[in-house]
Amino acid sequence: MVVVDSESATILRVKGLLEFRCQLDSTDEQLVRNAISRTFETLRSQVKSESCVLAVSDSPVIIWPNKDAYATPEEITPSTPCEDMHQWIQADEQETSGKKSSKKKSKKSSLSVINLRLMTEVTKPGPLSAPILTKTVLKSHFVSVTLPLDCVVRTGSSDTIKEYVLYTKHLLIEALTHQLCEMEKVTLQNMKGMTLLVPEPVHFLLPEPKGLVTVVYPAGVPDSQLVTQRKELHQQFDLPDDRPYFRRANAYHFPNEPYKDGYLRNPHLALTHPTLDNGKVYLVQGIYSYHHYMQNRVDDNGWGCAYRSLQTICSWFRQQGYVERPVPTHKEIQQALVDVGDKQASFVGSRQWIGSIEVQAVLSHLLGLTSKILFVSQGAELASKGRELANHFLTEGTPVMIGGGVLAHTILGVAWSETTGQIRYLILDPHYTGAEDLQVITDKGWCGWKGPDFWDQTAYYNLCLPQRPKVI
Amino acid sequence: MYIFFWSADEALDLSKLPAFLVEILATVLLLLNIFHEIMGRGYIVQDDVEGYLSKLCEQKADPVTGLLIGQSSTQRDFVVMAIRTPQKEESAAAARNSVDKEWVTEHARQVSRMLPGGLSVVGVFIITDADAKDALTTLRQLLFAVENLISSEHLWDPADDDVTDCVTLQINPKTRKTVCRTFDIKDPKSVAKPADWKYQSGLCSSWATVSCSLNVDMLLPLLNNRTSTGNMEECLKEGLKAWAHQIECGLCLIDGKRLPEDSELTVIQRRNLRQTYTAQLLITTENKRLTDVIQQCGGSVSVTGAIHSRAYLHSNKPKARQAEKLLKRDVVSTVATRVQMMLEELLASDQESKGSCRDKQQKELFCLPHRIFCPLKVSGPLCVCDYQFSDEDLSEVPERLKEMLDIDAAEEDLDTRQEMTVEITGCDVTPEPTQEKVEAPEHKKNYIGVAMATAVALLATAASMLYLNDI
Numbered sequence: 039m040v041v042v043d044s045e046s047a048t049i050l051r052v053k054g055l056l057e058f059r060c061q062l063d064s065t066d067e068q069l070v071r072n073a074i075s076r077t078f079e080t081l082r083s084q085v086k087s088e089s090c091v092l093a094v095s096d097s098p099v100i101i102w103p104n105k106d107a108y109a110t111p112e113e114i115t116p117s118t119p120c121e122d123m124h125q126w127i128q129a130d131e132q133e134t135s136g137k138k139s140s141k142k143k144s145k146k147s148s149l150s151v152i153n154l155r156l157m158t159e160v161t162k163p164g165p166l167s168a169p170i171l172t173k174t175v176l177k178s179h180f181v182s183v184t185l186p187l188d189c190v191v192r193t194g195s196s197d198t199i200k201e202y203v204l205y206t207k208h209l210l211i212e213a214l215t216h217q218l219c220e221m222e223k224v225t226l227q228n229m230k231g232m233t234l235l236v237p238e239p240v241h242f243l244l245p246e247p248k249g250l251v252t253v254v255y256p257a258g259v260p261d262s263q264l265v266t267q268r269k270e271l272h273q274q275f276d277l278p279d280d281r282p283y284f285r286r287a288n289a290y291h292f293p294n295e296p297y298k299d300g301y302l303r304n305p306h307l308a309l310t311h312p313t314l315d316n317g318k319v320y321l322v323q324g325i326y327s328y329h330h331y332m333q334n335r336v337d338d339n340g341w342g343c344a345y346r347s348l349q350t351i352c353s354w355f356r357q358q359g360y361v362e363r364p365v366p367t368h369k370e371i372q373q374a375l376v377d378v379g380d381k382q383a384s385f386v387g388s389r390q391w392i393g394s395i396e397v398q399a400v401l402s403h404l405l406g407l408t409s410k411i412l413f414v415s416q417g418a419e420l421a422s423k424g425r426e427l428a429n430h431f432l433t434e435g436t437p438v439m440i441g442g443g444v445l446a447h448t449i450l451g452v453a454w455s456e457t458t459g460q461i462r463y464l465i466l467d468p469h470y471t472g473a474e475d476l477q478v479i480t481d482k483g484w485c486g487w488k489g490p491d492f493w494d495q496t497a498y499y500n501l502c503l504p505q506r507p508k509v510i
Numbered sequence: 511m512y513i514f515f516w517s518a519d520e521a522l523d524l525s526k527l528p529a530f531l532v533e534i535l536a537t538v539l540l541l542l543n544i545f546h547e548i549m550g551r552g553y554i555v556q557d558d559v560e561g562y563l564s565k566l567c568e569q570k571a572d573p574v575t576g577l578l579i580g581q582s583s584t585q586r587d588f589v590v591m592a593i594r595t596p597q598k599e600e601s602a603a604a605a606r607n608s609v610d611k612e613w614v615t616e617h618a619r620q621v622s623r624m625l626p627g628g629l630s631v632v633g634v635f636i637i638t639d640a641d642a643k644d645a646l647t648t649l650r651q652l653l654f655a656v657e658n659l660i661s662s663e664h665l666w667d668p669a670d671d672d673v674t675d676c677v678t679l680q681i682n683p684k685t686r687k688t689v690c691r692t693f694d695i696k697d698p699k700s701v702a703k704p705a706d707w708k709y710q711s712g713l714c715s716s717w718a719t720v721s722c723s724l725n726v727d728m729l730l731p732l733l734n735n736r737t738s739t740g741n742m743e744e745c746l747k748e749g750l751k752a753w754a755h756q757i758e759c760g761l762c763l764i765d766g767k768r769l770p771e772d773s774e775l776t777v778i779q780r781r782n783l784r785q786t787y788t789a790q791l792l793i794t795t796e797n798k799r800l801t802d803v804i805q806q807c808g809g810s811v812s813v814t815g816a817i818h819s820r821a822y823l824h825s826n827k828p829k830a831r832q833a834e835k836l837l838k839r840d841v842v843s844t845v846a847t848r849v850q851m852m853l854e855e856l857l858a859s860d861q862e863s864k865g866s867c868r869d870k871q872q873k874e875l876f877c878l879p880h881r882i883f884c885p886l887k888v889s890g891p892l893c894v895c896d897y898q899f900s901d902e903d904l905s906e907v908p909e910r911l912k913e914m915l916d917i918d919a920a921e922e923d924l925d926t927r928q929e930m931t932v933e934i935t936g937c938d939v940t941p942e943p944t945q946e947k948v949e950a951p952e953h954k955k956n957y958i959g960v961a962m963a964t965a966v967a968l969l970a971t972a973a974s975m976l977y978l979n980d981i
Contacts, residue, residue: 055795059729061810089725091792093761098768100761100792109766157761157792162816164723167932168880169815169845171852173732173742175872180731180807184795234803 047150049250050191051292052092052210054156056081058183063176071226074181078222081185085214089160092210095153102159103207151292156187156214179232185221188239189213190250220254228256235259242283243290248275253284261285261359268510280508285359291325301327301353302474305466305485306450312462312487317455320428321464323435326450327353328485329365330470336368339471341389344446345371346468347439348397351448351504352405354437360507361405374400393441394500401504412501417442417493424454424461434506437466442499445469449501453487462487551675551692552706553580555589556713558887562592566637567683573638573645575614575652577621580632581824582673583832588824589677590714590892592635593621593916609636609648611655618656619663620914623847624894626883627821627840628717631660633677633692639684646702649678650693657695663850665754665842669835677705714890718775718785720764720833721820723928724841728753728814731807739856742811746849749811754842760793762834769830776828785825786891789837809872817844818881818928822892848878848897855899877932882907883925886917893925900931 060077062070084090092101100109191209221237228235235256242251253271255264268284277283297303303325311319329349331339338345345368352365366374372388375381378399381390394411401407414420430438431451438449451464470484479485493499566574580589595614618631625631634652638645653676661668668674674696680689691702730749732742761768764775764787775787821836823829856876879897884907886892894915896907904926908919 057795061729061731061807062804093792100763100768109763109768155794157794159790159792160726160757160760161722161724161790164816164818165928165930166723166725166816168929169726169813169817169848169878170932171849171876171878172812172814173809173874173876174811175732175809177734177806177808178810179804180810181804182731183803184797232804236803 047192047194047249049151050154050193050206050210051151052154052156052187052189052191052214054187056084056156056185056187058181058185060181061174061176061178062181063174063178065179065232071229074225074229075222077181078218078225082215082218084158085156085218086211089158089162090211091157091159092154092207093157095155101154101207103211151294153294154210181234183234183236185218185236186238187214187217188241188252189217190241190252192249217252217254224254224256228259240286241290241292242288244275244277244283250290251275255286261287261362265510272510279510281506282359282510284510287357287359287362299327300474301329301333302476302479303327305476305479306464308476308480309464309486311464312453314453314455314458314460314462316457317453317460318428319451319453320431321435321451322354322431322437324354325357326350326437327357327365328466328474328479329353330468330484332471334367338368338389341391342368343468344392344394344397344439344441347437347441347446347448347466348392348400350466350468351397351401351437351439351502355405355407355504360407360509363405366400366404370404371400374403378403391446393446394439394502397439397441397502401502407507408505410503410505412503414442414499414501416495417497417499418490418495420463420493420499421459421461421490424452424459425456427452427463428454430503434503436504436506438504439502440499441502443494443497450485461490463490463492464488465492550703550705551582551587551677552708553587553589553677553690554713555580555707555709556591557709557711558714559589559592560709563635563637563681564686566594567681567686572683573609573636573640573648575609575634575636577618577631577656578633578635578677578679579621579625579629581628581630581822582632582675583824584671584673586824586826587632587673587677588713589632590629591886591915591917593914596913596916609652611652614652615655615659617914619659622660622663623843623851624896624911624914626893626895627720627819627836627843628823629892629894631656633679635679635681637681637683639682642680642689645680646678646689646691649680649691650702653678653693654695654698663846664839665751665846666758666839671832675703678702679707714887714892716825717822717891718787718825718828718833719820719822719891720775720787720789720837721818722789722791722837722841723816723818724791725816726753726813726845729810729812731805732809732811734806734808739853743853743857746811746813746853750842750846750849754846756793756796757791757838757841759796760791760838762838763790763792764788764830764833766790771829771831773830774827775823775830775833787833789834791838791841813845813849813878815878815932816929817841817848819844820883820893844881848881851897852876852878880929880931883928884908884911884917884919884923885925898926 058077058081060073062073064070086104088102088105090102090104092103093099094101098109102108189210191206191213193206193209217239220239224237225234235258237254238257239252239254242253243249244251253267255267261268268282269279271277271284272279275283282288291297291303305328306321311321327350329346331342331346333346336342348371349365352361352363355361356363356365369386371392372381372386375392375396376383376385380396380399398409398411401409412423412426414423427438427449430436440447440449446468448466448468449463450466453462453464454460465486465488467484470479472478566576574594576592576594578589579591579593580587582588595617598610598613614634618634622631634649634656636645636649636652657676674694675692676695678691678693680691681687688707690705690707692705693702694700728749730745732745769775775785819837819841821833821840823833823836877900879899881895882898882904883893883895886894894911894917896910898904898907904921904924907924908921911917911919
C-alpha cells in the first residue's frame with residue numbers, strides 16, 4: 039500500500055444505484071431474511087462480475103475493474119501519471135468543452151476527489167441463450183428497492199494510471215462489496231415484519247489519521263434513535279464520547295458538492311494567521327456559515343448585527359449536528375424573547391437591538407443550549423482575556439458573540455502569547471452588506487484578524503460564550 | 511457582397527449593380543429557394559424494386575397495394591425493397607377490387623417486426639389505373655394509418671432528428687407512370703409534396719452493420735388477484751417501458767470506443783471493408799424509486815436471457831449518433847416484439863389457469879422465440895429477421911418470409927447462429943396443471959401455438975431468481 043500523505047491524497051468516490059428486487063413467498067421471518075440475504079449475495083456477485091463498469095465522471099475514461107479492460111481516449115496509456123488524468127476531468131461547468139485544464143487544488147482546500155459512476159454493461163459477446171419468461175402465481179410480497187451505493191477509497195496520487203487501474207480497482211470493488219455487506223446488515227437489523235428501511239451510506243471525516251469513514255444508516259430514522267450505533271462507532275474509532283462525530287449533520291461535504299443555500303462556510307480558512315512571539319492560534323472548531331446584514335432580503339442594516347451574530351452561532355450548532363432546527367429568522371428570534379417574557383409582544387417586527395443576554399436567552403429557549411457570559415467594564419480589559427478565550431476555543435470551540443458600545447461582532451478565535459501577552463482577535467463582522475464574495479470579505483477585513491485597539495477602549499462589553507452539550 | 515447562383519460558374523459581384531437590381535435578384539433567389547424546398551425529398555431505390563413493381567403491374571388484380579422498406583435520414587432517403595400486401599384468403603371477389611385499410615395496416619405491423627434496426631416501413635405504394643387524385647387520397651389514408659399504428663407500438667420517444675416524412679408511390683399499370691409524393695406524418699393536415707424517385711444498382715451492398723448481444727434481466731410484481739394473461743401484459747408493458755428508458759439513456763461504445771456524437775463510424779477503423787461494428791451498452795439505474803418498498807403482490811413475472819440486436823446504416827458517412835439511436839431502438843423492439851408475440855400466443859390458446867389451482871404456487875416457464883436472420887440478397891449485408899418458437903420447425907420460417915415479405919429463401923440461407931435456443935426438459939418444479947400440445951390452425955398472422963410440455967427444467971444461463979416449492 040502506498041503510504042498516504044494527507045496533503046497529496048486523492049479520494050476515489052464511487053456512486054451508483056443498484057436495483058434490489060426479490061419476491062418473498064413466505065412471511066416466515068427466517069425465510070424472509072434468507073431471501074434478502076440471497077438477493078444481496080446476487081448483487082455482490084454482480085459487482086464482482088465482468089459486467090461491472092466504472093466510468094470516471096466528467097471524463098471519457100471507462101474502466102472494467104473485474105477484467106483488464108478500459109476505454110479511454112488514445113492519449114491515455116497505462117503509464118500516464120495520475121496527475122495528467124486530472125486533465126481529463128473538467129474542473130468547472132463554465133469551461134468550454136474540449137478544453138483540458140488541470141484541476142489545481144490549493145493546499146488550503148480539502149482532499150482532491152475523483153468521482154466515478156457505477157454502471158452495468160448489458161452487452162456480452164454472443165451467442166447467448168434466448169430469453170425465458172417465467173410467470174409465478176403466488177400471493178406473496180415483492181421487494182423493490184434502489185440501493186444508493188456511495189463508497190470512498192483513499193489512494194496516493196503519485197501512482198501511474200496503470201497502478202491506479204490495476205491496484206485501485208481491487209480496492210474499489212472491495213469497498214463496494216463491503217458496503218453491500220453493511221447494507222445487508224443494516225437492512226436485516228431494521229426489518230420489522232413486512233417493512234424495510236432503505237440503507238443509506240453517509241461519509242464522515244474523522245480527525246487524522248482516520249480520515250474518511252463511511253457508515254450505513256437506515257433511511258428515515260432520526261439521529262435521536264441511533265444513539266447506540268453512535269456509541270459503538272465512537273468506541274470503534276476511539277473517539278471522545280462528549281462530542282458528536284456521527285450525526286447526519288456531521289456528514290462530510292465533498293469539495294465538488296457546493297452548499298445549496300448560498301452561504302459562505304468558514305471564510306476564516308482563507309486567511310493567514312498572525313504569528314506572535316511564543317504565541318499560539320486558538321480557533322473555532324468545525325463549520326459555521328457567515329451571516330451578515332441584508333441577507334435573505336431582510337434589511338437590517340444598522341440594527342441587526344447581534345441577530346446576525348446569533349444566526350452564525352446557530353448555524354454552527356446545526357452543522358455540528360447538535361440541533362436540527364434551521365437557523366432562526368429575525369422574527370423568530372424576537373418571538374422567542376417574547377415567549378420567555380424578556381420582551382413585550384410589540385418587540386416582534388421592530389428594529390430594536392439585542393445584546394449578549396438576549397443571545398444567551400434565545401440559545402437556551404430555541405436550541406436548548408447553555409452559554410456563559412463574560413463581562414468587561416472597559417474595552418481595554420479585553421486584552422487581558424486571552425487565556426479565557428483561548429481556553430474557550432480549546433474546550434468548546436464555539437463562535438463567541440460580543441456586544442458593546444453600539445456594535446456586535448463574532449469572535450472566531452484568538453492568537454495569544456502567554457509570555458508576552460500579545461493578543462489578536464479573529465473577527466467575523468456582521469455589518470457587511472455585500473454579496474457572498476470570499477475575496478472581498480477577506481481582503482476588506484470583514485473576516486479578519488484585529489488588534490486590541492479594535493475595541494472601544496472605554497465602553498463596556500458582554501461576551502456570550504455558548505457551551506457544547508456533552509452528547510454524541 | 512456576393513451571391514452564388516447555383517447554376518452559374520462565377521460569383522456575381524453585387525456591389526457593382528444598382529440597388530433596385532439587387533433587390534430584384536434577392537427576391538428571385540428567395541423564390542427559387544422556396545421552390546427548391548418544395549421540390550422535396552429524393553429517394554434512391556434499389557433497382558430490383560423496379561422489376562418487382564413491374565411484375566406486380568402485370569397481375570390482373572387492381573388495386574395492388576404494398577409497403578416500401580428502407581431508411582430515411584436527414585441527409586438521404588433509401589428504399590431497398592417493396593412488399594405487396596398479401597392476399598386475404600377469405601376475401602370475396604368484389605372485395606379484392608378495393609383496398610382493405612385494416613388488412614394493409616396489420617400487414618405493415620407484422621412486417622415492421624421483421625425488420626432489424628435501421629430498416630423500417632418508409633412508405634406505401636399502390637398500383638392502379640384509377641383516378642390519380644383518388645389514388646393519392648387512398649394512399650394518404652393508408653400511409654397515416656400504417657405509420658401511426660407502427661409508431662404507437664414504439665416504446666421510445668421520438669427524437670428531434672427523426673425524419674417524419676414518408677413516401678407514397680402511385681403506379682399506373684398500363685402506362686407505368688409513377689407519381690411520388692411525401693407527407694409529414696407528424697402533421698395530420700400535411701399536404702403532398704413532390705419527391706424524386708431514382709433507381710440505382712448496388713444499393714444493397716453499401717451498408718454498415720452495428721450489432722451486439724445483450725442480456726435482459728427483468729423481475730416485475732404481478733398485482734394481487736390480477737394474474738391473468740391480460741394483466742400480465744399490462745405489467746410487462748410497464749416494466750418494458752422502464753427498461754427501454756434505461757437502454758435509451760445508456761452509454762454506447764462502438765468497437766470499444768466512445769465516439770463524439772457527430773463523428774462518423776469510419777473514424778474507428780479506416781480499413782474496415784466489411785463495415786461491421788460491435789457495440790457495447792452500459793446502463794445505470796437513474797432515479798430513486800419513491801413507491802413502497804415492500805408491496806403485496808399476486809406473483810411475479812421475469813424475463814431473463816439474451817438477445818442479438820442489429821442495425822444497418824447506409825455507409826455514406828454513417829454517423830455514430832445515428833448508429834447508437836438505431837441500435838438502441840432495435841434492442842428495445844426485439845425484446846418487446848418477442849414478449850408481445852408470446853402474450854398473443856397465450857391469449858389465443860387460452861392458457862389461463864383454472865380456479866382450482868389458485869391456492870397453490872404455480873410457476874410457468876415460457877421460451878420466448880429466438881431471432882433468425884435472412885439475407886435480402888446473396889451479396890450485401892442487409893438482412894430481415896423472423897422469430898421462431900422453440901417448438902416450431904425451421905421450415906416454417908421460409909414460408910412466413912414468403913408470405914409476409916414476399917422473398918424466396920431456402921432453409922440453408924437462414925442464419926440461426928446468433929441466438930441459442932434454451933432446452934427445457936424435465937424439472938423439479940411441480941407443474942400445474944397438465945398442459946397438452948395445442949394444434950392451432952395456421953393463421954396468416956399468428957405463429958403456431960406454443961404449449962408447455964409437462965416436464966420442464968431450466969438450463970441456467972443467467973442469474974435469475976427461482977423460488978422452488980420447498981425453500
